[in-house]
Amino acid sequence: MSIAETPEPPYTAVIFTSVRSDRDEGYDQTAARMFALAARQPGYLGVESAHDPLGITVSYWVDAAAAAAWKRVAEHLVAQRRGRDAWYADYRVRVCTVGRDYGRRGPPPGDPGSEAPGMGTVRP
Template sequence: MTDEAPGVAATPRPPYTAVIFTSTRTPDENGYAPMAQQMYDRAAKQPGYLGVESAREDIGITVSYWRDEESARNWKQVAEHLVAQRRGRDVWYSDYRVRVATVHRDYGPDESELG
């Protein structure tokens, strides 16, 4: 996987938790791509992980999906992730916002909206 996860994540029927990370990058690329890859790989092994979607242009938006808020909270506290968070704050991001939400509805082009 690269810095930008390909495709649309396959998620189960709601409810589940979405962690939305919106960021603006600094020009410093030193170590960013390998760390991003490590975080994608490590997150995918976490209990409760469901998938990720990511896109970047002027701003980046990464949405990770979790079985529940506890699973997302546990990921936030993983040691390697704490290191990446600190490096992001200190070096890679000029601004960012993290939002945590519960998904109540989820449908695609071949499904009707439920609820």
Template sequence: MSLIATTPTPPYYAVIFSSVRTELEQGYIEMANQMMALAAEQPGFLGVESARNELGITVSYWQDLQSIKLWKANICHLEAQKRGRLQWYSAYKTRIAKVERDYEMDKI
């Protein structure tokens, strides 16, 4: 699996989730892995990139706004969001952006 998501020719959408974690680890990794797998099965999902240090940033890519809306309302994702607010995050921000242009370099 590549660390950089393969995306189609723009336009498409990016959901940028920036977060600061609490010290509680119980169940987080399992839920994060489950959400990654579940997101990949959703209509309109294009890919994901994620990195974590003091600040975690996950960017998921979507075909359109309707796909993002349906993912946000997914019952399993709603449960993960709830647990995130109650247990795993001390702060987070979600941004949704339309990608109108992209370019790349790949020496791998």
């Protein structure tokens, strides 16, 4: 997985932070299906996810309405219910508007053609 490409702000981020339970049945398949299904939704921009053991998944949407529409997709509602009932011991969802986005894109430092140290991209 790589860092999501996002447009100039503003856009919406949905941050899902979780701690898994001991139950695992069907989780990996459902998670893969939800990533694929989300990517086909109107207004979807991308996703970033990491787990070790705290899970943090951030999905990006053109606006809050697009994120809210994804929350209501029937197959996603079933997965959410299963997550609450079986897969997550603890979780939190946060929805926010991104007002500033900055960082570095390109080859790793030291690679031929990389930017000068400390240089990067800043967007309002």
